[in-house]
Amino acid sequence: MRVTADRNVxxxxxxxxxxxxxxxxxxxxxxxxxxxxxxxxxxxxxxVREAADICPSGAVAFTE
Structure with missing residues (x-):
């Protein structure tokens, strides 16, 4: 799993x-x-999956 987050979002x-x-x-x-x-x-x-799902701005992402 690779985790990213867009701080601009x-x-x-x-x-x-x-x-x-x-x-x-x-x-x-x-x-x-x-x-x-x-x-x-x-x-x-x-x-991590839950964090991405509940992020209100969509800033959190992951790839398997």
């Missing part, structure tokens, strides 16, 4: 960081998404 809702905290965080300055792990292991895959 992100609105800083933080749902990704709450859903998959080992993969996502928020920037301290502006609250925008930060990808901590672009290649998470299988244990985080379900959380």
């Amino acid at each position: 992100c609105i800083g809702a933080g749902l990704c960081a709450l859903t998959a905290p080992g993969v996502f965080d928020q920037d301290d300055d502006n609250g925008l998404v930060k990808v901590l792990d672009t290649d998470p292991d299988a244990a985080d895959a379900a959380a």
Whole structure:
């Protein structure tokens, strides 16, 4: 799995960081998404999928 996030689209809702905290965080300055792990292991895959599904701006994406 490969994880990406478009900071130009992100609105800083933080749902990704709450859903998959080992993969996502928020920037301290502006609250925008930060990808901590672009290649998470299988244990985080379900959380990454959920984070992408619930992201209100569509900023979070992944490829299998």
